[in-house]
Amino acid sequence: MAEEELDILEQSELSLLETLDHVLNRGIVIAGEITISVADIDLIFLGLNVLLTSTETAQEVLGERERRATELERRVVDASEQTSEGSNE
């Protein structure tokens, strides 16, 4: 995370990120007993140890979800435009 971005973040956000960094990536693991979901994307680990990289991973997953949503929206728009062009011919 860039230093400039740190300056913009509120203290509460920094505190949450620090909390995520601790609770997601570290602590006692009972193998196969961690089941978490991030923003409707299920990350289910059965019979495996969790190997998350805390804040960065959570943010990457959320970012990927947004990217997919944007891509899906673009495809819908493209498809509707093609349909419109076809009906005009």
Added chain:
Amino acid sequence: MSLYAYCLSDEVTMQMLRETRGLAGAALVLIEDEGLAAVVSRFEDDTVSVTRENVLAHQRVVQQVLTKTTPLPFRFGTLVNEARLRNYLALQRSALDAQLKRVRDCVEMSVKLIQNREAFESATVEQQLTVGNEVQSATDHGAEEQSAQSKISNNSESAAGTAYLKMKRRAFVGDELRQKRAEELASWLAARLVSVVRESEVSVRSEGTLFVKAAFLVERVRLEEYRARLRKAERERPEIHFLTSGPWPPYSFCDISS
């Protein structure tokens, strides 16, 4: 229905948790096995959403225990049934006792070092220019040889190739410099705090601007001394941004896996 597990301790009591609630406002319960207790609450779903509310609820419970004694925190999202948990406590008893002894009367303090971008880029460019001049000299020498050997050459392709190689070289040197810088900072930080910490876990990264990530196991009675040394270290390095936090439960110092 599952149990959500927060932490383990051989000193925790319900009195310590009297006014604290767990995820989804659930009541906290102790699952005990011969003096060792897990702090848990009932949880209805199969997965635990990584939401602000849930993360803070997890942390709030473990932090409440930390105010009275030092527990071994479970990683966020640990769902288990009672039989599995009791089995775990029994089988891992000696390892858990060893970890509790390791962190007894301590807390975890976190330090992240982030380089001031302007200062680092300025220093990096200077070093890269030095290397670039060396590359340019070698390139010029090579170019003279090539010209002497062959009068037939594609000047634009040669120039583009040279520029590409120089760019790659600079990027490589930049990565090396960042790695070296990160390692130097990690050693410096560890040296500044070694006398006031029980243990440390330090990692470096050369990508992005987060250079050093450190966790220190500090005895509660030495916290003020630790903070004083850390403030002094910060003054020594004004070009470095110190992101400090704590006290935390010892998430980084309870490495048990089963």
